Amino acid sequence: SENSDAVIFFIMDTSGSMDRRKKFIARSFFFLLYHFLRHRYENTELVFISHSIDAKGVNEDDFFKKGSSGGTLISSALDKTMEIIRERYHPDAWNIYTFHCSDGDNWPEDNEKALAASEMIKDICQLYCYIQIIPKNDSRLELNLWTEGGMAKVYEGISDNKFKIV
Numbered sequence: 794s795e796n797s798d799a800v801i802f803f804i805m806d807t808s809g810s811m812d813r814r815k816k817f818i819a820r821s822f823f824f825l826l827y828h829f830l831r832h833r834y835e836n837t838e839l840v841f842i843s844h845s846i847d848a849k850g851v852n853e854d855d856f857f858k859k860g861s862s863g864g865t866l867i868s869s870a871l872d873k874t875m876e877i878i879r880e881r882y883h884p885d886a887w888n889i890y891t892f893h894c895s896d897g898d899n900w901p902e903d904n905e906k907a908l909a910a911s912e913m914i915k916d917i918c919q920l921y922c923y924i925q926i927i928p929k930n931d932s933r934l935e936l937n938l939w940t941e942g943g944m945a946k947v948y949e950g951i952s953d954n955k956f957k958i959v
Contacts, residue, residue, distance in 0.1 A: 797836060799837045800881075802877075802890065803856065804842045804871075804894070808846075808865040810896050834888060840874075842873050842874060865898050868903050895944060897925045899947075907947070925959070
């Protein structure tokens with residue numbers, strides 16, 4: 794888009810399985826992205842959304858420091874993103890970027906809803922990335938979450954240059 798305004802949605806899973814190490818990886822990733830994108834546009838706004846079972850818009854400090862416990866419903870974060878876009882960031886006036894960091898856990902009954910919401914978001918974004926964080930020494934690597942589960946596997950079927958799995 795030729796607009797000089799951009800909004801970057803940073804979405805982070807803050808459920809119990811997202812420990813301090815995973816949040817550090819997510820924070821580092823978000824920091825680098827922000828510094829790259831903010832120089833491309835005259836006006837860059839940031840929206841921070843944290844989620845476990847419920848999603849909410851939060852300030853930057855809460856986004857990186859506060860956690861929660863319990864399970865994960867990824868669709869809650871994607872629904873909150875769409876709600877904020879509808880209220881404040883019309884795609885005709887804003888370049889929209891969305892980056893979602895999670896460890897891949899999601900309630901299986903939410904996967905289809907999350908997939909449908911991701912399809913909607915990628916259609917209005919310049920770029921939408923799903924970042925699945927599994928640190929090298931995570932015991933879940935033995936379970937091979939990337940190929941046998943996790944949202945990265947669910948999202949594999951999305952074929953669009955504006956959607957990336959990292």
